[in-house]
Amino acid sequence: MADSSGPRLIFEFEGFKYEIYDTQVLNRDYDTLLLAWRHPIGGSGGRRSRVILKPVQVSSDSERSERVWEEVQLASHLEHPGIAKVYGFASHGNTAYVVMEHLRGCYLLTAMDFALLVERRLSPVFAAYVAAEVAGALGYAHQRISREGHPMHIVHRAVGPMRIRLGFDGRVKLANFGAAYSELRDRLKTPPGLLRGDPAYCAPEVLRAVMESTGSRADPLIGGAIDGRADVFSLGLVLLEMLLAEYPLDPTDTPVEGAPAGFSFPVRAERTTQLSLDVLAYRLLRFHPSEAERRLEFAPGPLRSIVRRALQPDPRERFSAAEMREELLVYLGTVEPPVLADEVAAELKAIFEAAARVKRLTANPIERTALTPDEDEG
Template sequence: MSEPTDSDRPFSPLDFEADKYRYSIQRPLVSHPDYDTLLIASRQSTEGGDLKRVILKPILLGHGHELRTRAVEEVHLSSFLRHPNIASVLGSAFNDEMAYVVMDMDPGRFLLSIMDTAISVQRKLSHGFAAYVAAEVADALDHAHRAVDDEGRALHLVHRAVGPMSIRLGHNGRVQLTNLGAAWSELMGRIRTPPQMLRGDPAYTAPEILRGFEKPEAGQRDPLTPLALDGRADIFSLGLVLLEMLLARYPLDPPDTLWLDIELRFPPEVRGERPSSLLPLETLANRLLHFGPEEVQHATRELPEPLRRIVTRALRPEPAERYATAGQMRDELRDFLQATGQPPYGAKQAKAEVKRLFALASAPAELPAYSIVEMGVLPVPPDMNLEDED
């Protein structure tokens, strides 16, 4: 669908007006059962002027007025975060029964798209790329974890959804952290997450969030929200993302036989924010709960010692044994980048590496079929007819 060229174009079913802006939804950016739906749209003032391309995220958790409230909350929370590595949120928009969070759209790709492309062309991301991306995300998290409200009160924010689909690389090589919709904070007046609902991406959830069903703390109201929940949960999630970039595979994908002797199973009544099309939540949770130091040591055995040390500390099962702050993890990653003897790895080098990677993927007929998550970043193999997919 082409972009509109002026404000006089007749409305289509994908057009709506909200809060002095006119929106025209162009196409999905992400439409996948495991991730938030994201829509590419153009936005223009109802008084005319330039068009701006934006991303609309429909709010799907809740009904009626709750949808609007959750959208407003996400926008409000994001207003306390001003950091170059945190994606800008422009506001909210409402159309009939739909509520949207409106986000700035910079040209780029999600980290998951880059990782999947590397696998498709049988390449591994460089150690420099993985360390650079993780360091930039850690820098963003450090800012978010220290955020305060208008009156200077600490928000104690925990992102809870750090994963390859909440990390985006611009075409300029800059890294941004997205998706604050699942964030936990002490911002006054926020709607509580429904009980026994796991927010964020279950595949990267810290074990302390899952342990409430095994050993609930005294006074713990929600078994998935420990009393001492803090930013160290995000450090664990980032450690898993870092390890996945380094290994070119999801770290918790060994044979299920490794866990056949586990007597205590994660309760099936706990549900994720959306049903997974890959693995049952119970399977993911049990893998996370039993991914201990021995498993991490085995997974990192071929990594350079500095990276192995960073990953091992980030993935300690007990929060007290991890980095105390995301800033500490960022600093050690940047030390690694400076100590390799090569020119420092930064946005320029990341841009060049991603460009080379996608150049290899320019001939889809030669690639194996792959799952489409972020639409439009790769050519569609000729044997895949997206129009027939549910």
Template structure:
């Protein structure tokens, strides 16, 4: 059983953040009116997400949506990136990929309009499980990973309207981009940092590390290193493919199985950084430790470290993780479909072939109930609305 928070990233509290009412505003864009109701996520390490009601101005059409603030860049570049994300999402039609509807601008700030699925992010569930010292069941972890791998398999093979491969790589697969809905579905979210060969796409700046550095594949880091030397676009379809997402998903699966973020152990750190990170490299969001330290942890996470981290995992699941987390992409699963099939095969081997939505719902419900019973928690999850608000809990205690 886990005995502590599974990562320093999970020590973040919401103290000092604005209350719900400070995020109530309305605006019109195109044929719709947007009434922002509350924040969903406010944290410097991730995209700002707001829950809004979207109402058609002339039709009786209303739905809840998520407004994702495009905040890492400003001006024309922000609008261009929002437009590109919406264009790319137009080719992604899969039940395990969250939909993107449009982008809107309010007071000069662009927002991407995304599907809202009531539930929680996997990150939040990991946070709550650590809080109540609960280890997630193996079938749950494997099922979630298999569902995400299925979504990735589709995205990696996606083509445009002319049949040209888009070579999509998500680049930000992590617990905060995996959504668990209230009816037990699993959805991969937020392709805003994705690499693709979409016609007219904006090249990645040489000094910008896109995606989530905490779950980044080593070849992405090496490409950034090389780009600073040759002064060119750091990524091309020849240098990057879906195996980068397989590595990221492998880290997520290992975290679910062990209740520990795989790159946290101090034993992975050299006495001093193994290599200097190129000066001037920036990320889209802040990182919970220095980028140089994080990069060296990723680049040092070789076979020996993987075997040590997977010591509590039984074969043959351990072998699947070792293959998914190979530093050399050539040694990894060739496709996300192959990884998905092996994960599903493992579920058959352990008699969990029918593990599905009902079991996911039950697991989430148990963990949330246990966390809710721990009243007056020192830290609420970063995602709003999953647990009762801390102030409400205090009011209940006083009235009781």
């Protein structure tokens, strides 16, 4: 992987020169992400721009290659200010790269980790603002219509703190639809018994569907059995985590029942998790929003109500993403002074300034470049 102090990988692909200058994320639980400059070459003109490259080894895995293409194809249907753009793909040797928009800032997980490091909590209005922006992006994606005029039934499947990008200017973007379900023509089917997306933020109906999947019903999302309300549950968990300042299913000060002897979750996950998959599945399947309400006594009443509805075990009792956004905006409209992007940016900046004063070895974020000054645009 690239290191800002070492030699840079430079290659050309379809009218652009790519110069990889650092590794943004290198962690077994998440996609590897690289920072690169993208230079137009030939007669195309224009300045270089900073992009994120997601590498995928494709030399002996045709499915991975097809999934890269599918991710790029799906992205062509998603044009929304709250969704990180995918510009296409590039290739060098046996590696394909998904080329994605870079937003100067950090991932939500980094902001939460840094806040914890400097003994701060994200404010309720910060959490509500971020959740409202993500809900808006999800609402848009869930309602997309294909160019042939058919509903695409997009489900992100991996909404979590490492797929939410916070800009230092107050913008919020939902990133990485690489694990998304959609009804794109000729899309790859999910094999039976495989849990795609992020298990730590998975809706209970997704877990049950994967457990029940068979060879004759190879994809649990076929036929509308699961819809965008699964993403609402995931976002509800993220909102709860922002408010609690810890992952809700693994609290530090409250004993949580582990999986009992004999409980087995007969599914394999595409992603690793800190908790064992058996324990995680057991806790998710038993989780009830009353637990969240009990632990949110300090939070504003409207946010407690929003979390409760978003985390209903029965998806029919949850919000749609658009409804969740509206409720969050209603709450934000009651706050004085009004919550604007500038206020959110100022809170994020204060957290970063405090974290920067902590020794680097103590601040060891998953986002390795979080405290590294950006290279000049040039």
